[in-house]
Amino acid sequence: MSELAAGRVRPAEGPAEPWPDNYLTAEQGLGSWLLTTDHKRIALLYMATLLAFFVIGGFGAVMIRLELFTPEQDLMTADAYNRMFTLHGTVMVWFFLVPSIPNTLGNFLLPLMIGARDLAFPRVNLLSWYLFVGAGLLLVVALVAGGVDTGWTFYTPFSTMFSNGYVLLAALAVILAGFSSIATGLNFIATVHLLRAPGMHWFRLPLLVWALYGTSVVMVLATPVLAASLLLIVAERAFGLPVFDPAQGGDPLLFQHLFWFYSHPAVYIMILPSFGVISEIVTCFARRRIFGYTFMVYAILWIAVVGFLVWGHHMFVSGQSLFTSLVFSFLSFVIAVPSAIKVFNWTFTLYRGQITFEAPMLYALGFIGLFTLGGLTGLFLAAIPIDVHVTDTYFVVAHFHFIMVGGAVTALYGGLSFWWPKITGRLYPEGWARFAAILMFFGFAFTFFPMFVMGFAGMPRRYAAYPPEFQIWHVMSSCGAVLLAAAYLLPMAYLTFSLFRGARATDDPWDATGLEWRTASPPPRGNFGVLPVVAEGPYLYHPEAEGPHHSEREPHQNQGGNL
Amino acid sequence: MSGIAFWPPAASEVAAGVDAIVIAMLAISGAIVLLVAALLLGFAIRYRRGSAARRGELPELIQKEVEVGWTAATAFLAMFLFAWASIAVLGGQRGDPDALEIHILARQWMWKARHPDGAREIDALHLPRGEPVRLVMRSEDVIHSFYVPSFRLKQDVLPGRMTQLSLKPTQTGEFPLFCAEYCGTLHSRMLGKVVVMEPEDYARWRAAQPQADDLAREGRALFESVGCSGCHAPASRVHAPELRGLYGRQVALADGSVRRADEAYLRDSILQPRRDIAAGYEPVMPPFAGILGEGELQAILAYLMSMPARGASPGEPRNMSSEP
Numbered sequence: 001m002s003e004l005a006a007g008r009v010r011p012a013e014g015p016a017e018p019w020p021d022n023y024l025t026a027e028q029g030l031g032s033w034l035l036t037t038d039h040k041r042i043a044l045l046y047m048a049t050l051l052a053f054f055v056i057g058g059f060g061a062v063m064i065r066l067e068l069f070t071p072e073q074d075l076m077t078a079d080a081y082n083r084m085f086t087l088h089g090t091v092m093v094w095f096f097l098v099p100s101i102p103n104t105l106g107n108f109l110l111p112l113m114i115g116a117r118d119l120a121f122p123r124v125n126l127l128s129w130y131l132f133v134g135a136g137l138l139l140v141v142a143l144v145a146g147g148v149d150t151g152w153t154f155y156t157p158f159s160t161m162f163s164n165g166y167v168l169l170a171a172l173a174v175i176l177a178g179f180s181s182i183a184t185g186l187n188f189i190a191t192v193h194l195l196r197a198p199g200m201h202w203f204r205l206p207l208l209v210w211a212l213y214g215t216s217v218v219m220v221l222a223t224p225v226l227a228a229s230l231l232l233i234v235a236e237r238a239f240g241l242p243v244f245d246p247a248q249g250g251d252p253l254l255f256q257h258l259f260w261f262y263s264h265p266a267v268y269i270m271i272l273p274s275f276g277v278i279s280e281i282v283t284c285f286a287r288r289r290i291f292g293y294t295f296m297v298y299a300i301l302w303i304a305v306v307g308f309l310v311w312g313h314h315m316f317v318s319g320q321s322l323f324t325s326l327v328f329s330f331l332s333f334v335i336a337v338p339s340a341i342k343v344f345n346w347t348f349t350l351y352r353g354q355i356t357f358e359a360p361m362l363y364a365l366g367f368i369g370l371f372t373l374g375g376l377t378g379l380f381l382a383a384i385p386i387d388v389h390v391t392d393t394y395f396v397v398a399h400f401h402f403i404m405v406g407g408a409v410t411a412l413y414g415g416l417s418f419w420w421p422k423i424t425g426r427l428y429p430e431g432w433a434r435f436a437a438i439l440m441f442f443g444f445a446f447t448f449f450p451m452f453v454m455g456f457a458g459m460p461r462r463y464a465a466y467p468p469e470f471q472i473w474h475v476m477s478s479c480g481a482v483l484l485a486a487a488y489l490l491p492m493a494y495l496t497f498s499l500f501r502g503a504r505a506t507d508d509p510w511d512a513t514g515l516e517w518r519t520a521s522p523p524p525r526g527n528f529g530v531l532p533v534v535a536e537g538p539y540l541y542h543p544e545a546e547g548p549h550h551s552e553r554e555p556h557q558n559q560g561g562n563l
Numbered sequence: 564m565s566g567i568a569f570w571p572p573a574a575s576e577v578a579a580g581v582d583a584i585v586i587a588m589l590a591i592s593g594a595i596v597l598l599v600a601a602l603l604l605g606f607a608i609r610y611r612r613g614s615a616a617r618r619g620e621l622p623e624l625i626q627k628e629v630e631v632g633w634t635a636a637t638a639f640l641a642m643f644l645f646a647w648a649s650i651a652v653l654g655g656q657r658g659d660p661d662a663l664e665i666h667i668l669a670r671q672w673m674w675k676a677r678h679p680d681g682a683r684e685i686d687a688l689h690l691p692r693g694e695p696v697r698l699v700m701r702s703e704d705v706i707h708s709f710y711v712p713s714f715r716l717k718q719d720v721l722p723g724r725m726t727q728l729s730l731k732p733t734q735t736g737e738f739p740l741f742c743a744e745y746c747g748t749l750h751s752r753m754l755g756k757v758v759v760m761e762p763e764d765y766a767r768w769r770a771a772q773p774q775a776d777d778l779a780r781e782g783r784a785l786f787e788s789v790g791c792s793g794c795h796a797p798a799s800r801v802h803a804p805e806l807r808g809l810y811g812r813q814v815a816l817a818d819g820s821v822r823r824a825d826e827a828y829l830r831d832s833i834l835q836p837r838r839d840i841a842a843g844y845e846p847v848m849p850p851f852a853g854i855l856g857e858g859e860l861q862a863i864l865a866y867l868m869s870m871p872a873r874g875a876s877p878g879e880p881r882n883m884s885s886e887p
Contacts, residue, residue, distance in 0.1 A: 078750075157704075158705040158746065158747060162671075162705050246722045247834065247852055249834070252722060253721070286610070287612075291630075317717045322653070326649050326653075329648065340633070341630075352621065354612045368603060372595070379588060379592065379641070385651050386584060386588070388715070389715040456571075457568035457571055461743075466751065
């Protein structure tokens with residue numbers, strides 16, 4: 001292990017600064033950050049912004065779990081509770097989860113992984129961040145002014161005719177954030193199409209690039225529908241245009257169709273990028289090529305396409321026709337298949353590997369476990385008779401938290417650890433990181449598993465007060481949340497610590513393949529000295545014929561040629 | 564109820580079937596979780612760096628065939644589960660024409676129920692065990708959802724549209740009723756109880772309630788008092804469509820299209836009569852949007868839907884029984 005660790009740390013006789021010309025130090029001053037068009041710096045701007053929203057959304061979660069510790073509604077008023085879960089949902093979905101991996105790791109890595117100097121439209125990239133910040137400020141104004149009490153789903157006619165929160169402001173904030181998503185999505189699509197290095201064929205792309213590409217396509221196609229449906233809310237609420245009001249011939253269910261036409265694909269916007277991250281991590285620490293690369297690619301595309309056709313499974317009890325429900329149920333079962341393929345392929349990537357268990361690998365293994373549970377409970381929800389019983393209960397709450405928090409957020413932390421040496425040029429304390437990864441898995445399971453049980457027992461969601469027979473599950477959940485909060489804060493502490501005290505990382509501390517490791521840590525402003533040329537597929541961790549002897553450091557093929 | 568909520572009692576006809584699917588899926592997913600966990604942990608331990616396990620090229624067996632194999636296996640499993648669940652839900656859909664019909668009106672934040680002979684209750688619903696029941700539900704304001712965990716049943720209750728829930732209670736007792744769709748400030752107080760009694764007890768209970776008109780009778784009174792009968796009564800001299808037996812019939816419209824006179828059509832035609840004009844009539848009826856409250860509208864609709872076709876004994880509302 002010490003021998004391995006030795007390969008990660010830059011030798012002491014080297015210069016004190018990794019090298020003077022990296023992207024972090026190339027330009028100085030606040031202006032050089034706020035007006036930068038460097039995708040790496042914009043990724044860091046996003047990271048700071050998302051961190052702020054993660055804290056705000058997390059505050060909402062803490063207040064919810066505190067209130068639910070007892071069955072009585074004793075900590076806050078019913079209205080305050082409703083505003084709190086709306087804050088939690090709105091902030092976490094649109095201002096944290098949707099942009100989480102694409103706009104931080106994706107923004108940083110996409111050009112590096114395909115051998116480009118920047119995204120296709122660097123200024124649009126900066127514009128996207130400013131749109132996002134503007135949207136965020138609008139939302140903060142809405143929250144500070146008094147909050148919104150519609151839930152993140154904005155269901156009509158409640159949101160248009162009955163709610164007395166700041167619905168319009170929040171809706172406009174979400175619309176604006178949507179434009180930021182669209183700008184980023186377009187930018188990624190154009191970049192992957194136009195800026196791949198010579199020899200980087202489509203089927204040589206790392207899976208993270210494929211995942212980001214699939215995500216971007218979904219973003220560009222689905223987000224306009226969200227904007228349209230929220231604008232309809234604005235039209236009815238602000239201008240009295242009857243769209244959803246049944247008394248004037250409107251249809252309140254129309255909104256649900258439009259909303260879920262965006263919001264179900266949005267689930268895949270949130271989870272697809274983490275599939276990519278996990279594929280990168282598992283191959284690297286198993287020292288093994290990904291099992292079934294082409295299947296993995298098609299699984300991503302399959303999910304991206306079919307993801308558009310399953311929205312009606314949110315509406316099995318809404319009064320839609322049973323036959324409509326059957327079609328959506330069928331498609332929802334169909335979309336389980338590619339997810340299962342991915343889990344099996346990650347598992348079989350371990351087969352015959354040379355596995356080490358650094359922190360990113362522990363995060364990835366935790367991800368696979370939690371995602372498997374989240375995915376399987378999705379099958380329960382796809383079955384109409386079971387969904388009728390458990391929809392709008394804590395069973396659903398548990399299910400989507402397993403996917404979007406146990407899945408996407410774990411993957412974000414794993415990816416952040418994995419690429420941290422590349423992003424900052426520093427190594428974090430490995431022991432703390434492993435501890436955080438393990439704590440995160442158990443803290444998460446402890447928080448959210450009881451929700452499956454209470455959901456099946458009939459505990460409805462969005463309840464500030466509840467019958468006392470559910471208390472034991474809520475207490476378990478709230479206790480687990482303490483562990484989970486600690487596990488989320490710990491990396492913030494040790495990563496911050498590493499910025500100042502961490503050992504200097506080498507260019508390729510994990511001995512990973514992939515073009516991003518073929519340049520300095522941190523990379524120079526233009527990413528590469530000489531642009532790389534690609535001659536081989538990704539993940540060439542083991543030679544065709546024979547694995548290396550276990551006592552040897554694994555030799556790897558330099559994909560990018562010599563720089 | 565007290566103690567710890569774990570597995571709610573199965574108190575309706577569909578509940579046992581739902582539980583069977585749940586248990587089967589728990590077993591299948593449990594097996595998959597065990598398989599994945601065993602493979603993950605097994606591989607992680609056996610192929611840790613430095614172990615003596617054999618490495619090298621994948622054996623012939625673990626090639627593309629395996630990938631195709633588990634893709635197909637997962638797909639078949641998914642289709643099997645889909646088929647099972649769908650057959651279960653299709654089987655449970657047949658409504659019983661003789662079902663006991665109870666009207667539910669949901670509003671922020673209470674449940675109002677109205678039994679056939681006019682017995683009313685709030686935040687409570689008495690049902691006879693073993694008899695088919697049809698709940699005809701509407702909301703006065705926002706979307707609510709009628710949820711009885713022990714029945715394994717849930718149905719959203721919408722403003723401006725009727726939804727129905729057919730069920731047959733199989734167990735006597737008191738079961739909690741929740742509103743499951745977020746509906747505003749006191750959403751978590753929109754609770755009630757469903758009391759399932761033996762049929763004799765239910766009959767006794769209903770007889771003991773203060774008598775009142777049932778919904779259709781109340782609708783008939785309104786039909787006269789708000790002025791509908793001025794034009795639509797058979798004796799009227801105004802040329803207006805005949806409403807007896809209209810419900811469920813195909814209606815020819817002035818624009819040449821044909822529409823079934825379902826509940827939504829009747830409702831639209833009262834609130835906005837100029838939207839769909841019946842062929843052969845002048846659009847002279849004034850819109851009643853904003854004049855009739857949701858409760859009144861519900862009563863008039865119940866009356867319209869209960870009117871028999873010409874020839875049957877006129878004026879006497881029958882219990883509305885045909886599926887809309």
